[in-house]
Amino acid sequence: MKYIEKLRNSGLRPTKQRLQICDVLFNTDKTFHFTINELEQKIKKQTNSKISLATVYNTVHAFEKKGYLKQIPINSSETYFDTNVTDHHHFYDLKEEKLIDLENSDVGPINILKKINGKKIKSVEVLVKLEE
Amino acid sequence: MKYIEKLRNSGLRPTKQRLQICDVLFNTDKTFHFTINELEQKIKKQTNSKISLATVYNTVHAFEKKGYLKQIPINSSETYFDTNVTDHHHFYDLKEEKLIDLENSDVGPINILKKINGKKIKSVEVLVKLEE
DNA sequence: CACTTTTTTAGAATCATTATAAACTAGTTA
DNA sequence: TAACTAGTTTATAATGATTCTAAAAAAGTG
Ligand SMILES: [Mn+2]
Ligand SMILES: [Mn+2]
Ligand SMILES: [Zn+2]
Ligand SMILES: [Zn+2]
Numbered sequence: 191m192k193y194i195e196k197l198r199n200s201g202l203r204p205t206k207q208r209l210q211i212c213d214v215l216f217n218t219d220k221t222f223h224f225t226i227n228e229l230e231q232k233i234k235k236q237t238n239s240k241i242s243l244a245t246v247y248n249t250v251h252a253f254e255k256k257g258y259l260k261q262i263p264i265n266s267s268e269t270y271f272d273t274n275v276t277d278h279h280h281f282y283d284l285k286e287e288k289l290i291d292l293e294n295s296d297v298g299p300i301n302i303l304k305k306i307n308g309k310k311i312k313s314v315e316v317l318v319k320l321e322e
Numbered sequence: 323m324k325y326i327e328k329l330r331n332s333g334l335r336p337t338k339q340r341l342q343i344c345d346v347l348f349n350t351d352k353t354f355h356f357t358i359n360e361l362e363q364k365i366k367k368q369t370n371s372k373i374s375l376a377t378v379y380n381t382v383h384a385f386e387k388k389g390y391l392k393q394i395p396i397n398s399s400e401t402y403f404d405t406n407v408t409d410h411h412h413f414y415d416l417k418e419e420k421l422i423d424l425e426n427s428d429v430g431p432i433n434i435l436k437k438i439n440g441k442k443i444k445s446v447e448v449l450v451k452l453e454e
Numbered sequence: 455c456a457c458t459t460t461t462t463t464a465g466a467a468t469c470a471t472t473a474t475a476a477a478c479t480a481g482t483t484a
Numbered sequence: 485t486a487a488c489t490a491g492t493t494t495a496t497a498a499t500g501a502t503t504c505t506a507a508a509a510a511a512g513t514g
């Protein structure tokens with residue numbers, strides 16, 4: 191398996207569950223956005239084993255902490271995650287409740303002029319809401 | 323009371339509870355950010371009557387629908403609202419868990435180059451996360 | 455294998471938010 | 485003012501995403 195080293199290097203034991211989740215999340219050309227429940231469905235479909243919901247939560251949070259996933263700030267009852275961890279932005283289609291990537295090159299350079307004393311900028315994220 | 327007409331014009335009956343909430347939310351020079359629970363505390367302090375939590379939720383959602391409040395997209399266990407309904411952006415201080423306004427003039431113009439078929443841009447919001 | 459540490463798991467707990475449905479109130483008309 | 489209706493408030497229950505718990509299982513080490 192190609193994810194064993196990646197996990198070991200992160201200090202995460204390469205368990206069967208984590209490898210399966212890696213496979214669903216990262217073994218694809220395209221990156222994607224998901225909620226925990228959507229991921230659970232995807233795991234059920236693509237593998238034939240069932241991973242407990244607690245493990246899915248634990249793993250997603252562990253991967254997020256290691257920088258393999260990003261959480262997307264959005265007002266939704268469920269938290270959205272992104273397998274695209276490069277700096278980029280999002281459209282949010284209010285009707286479909288779907289996220290669409292907006293690459294940095296699709297947004298002009300963003301220059302934050304205001305400074306806050308003693309604080310550093312960690313990230314700059316643009317959310318563009320779409321309606322009909 | 324100065325909010326009676328505002329409510330009537332919005333098709334909302336000017337009840338005692340709504341007028342009290344208006345007073346807490348809008349009868350001030352400065353705009354501010356709040357969660358439902360922070361608002362409940364503020365109401366308790368500033369008025370001497372107790373408004374039921376359900377009414378606070380109902381009223382905030384009614385005001386949001388009428389455009390008197392905005393919801394701020396952020397990953398937090400509680401939903402944040404803003405009495406500043408002009409187009410503007412936010413810093414989010416990760417340590418203090420506090421929002422700080424970032425006026426349009428503090429951010430260069432944002433030009434979204436990518437277009438989505440059949441969709442219109444409703445809003446463009448920038449969230450700048452701050453760390454130590 | 456023996457031993458330790460990490461991980462998984464089912465189920466319980468938490469907590470923000472929403473739903474319910476009965477009591478109350480504002481606005482309207484007689 | 486009384487009667488009527490639609491809208492509102494309220495206490496409380498329900499919902500649902502997420503986190504917690506603690507026991508069992510698995511991984512790593514020698
Ligand atoms: Mn997380
Ligand atoms: Mn709302
Ligand atoms: Zn994305
Ligand atoms: Zn604001």
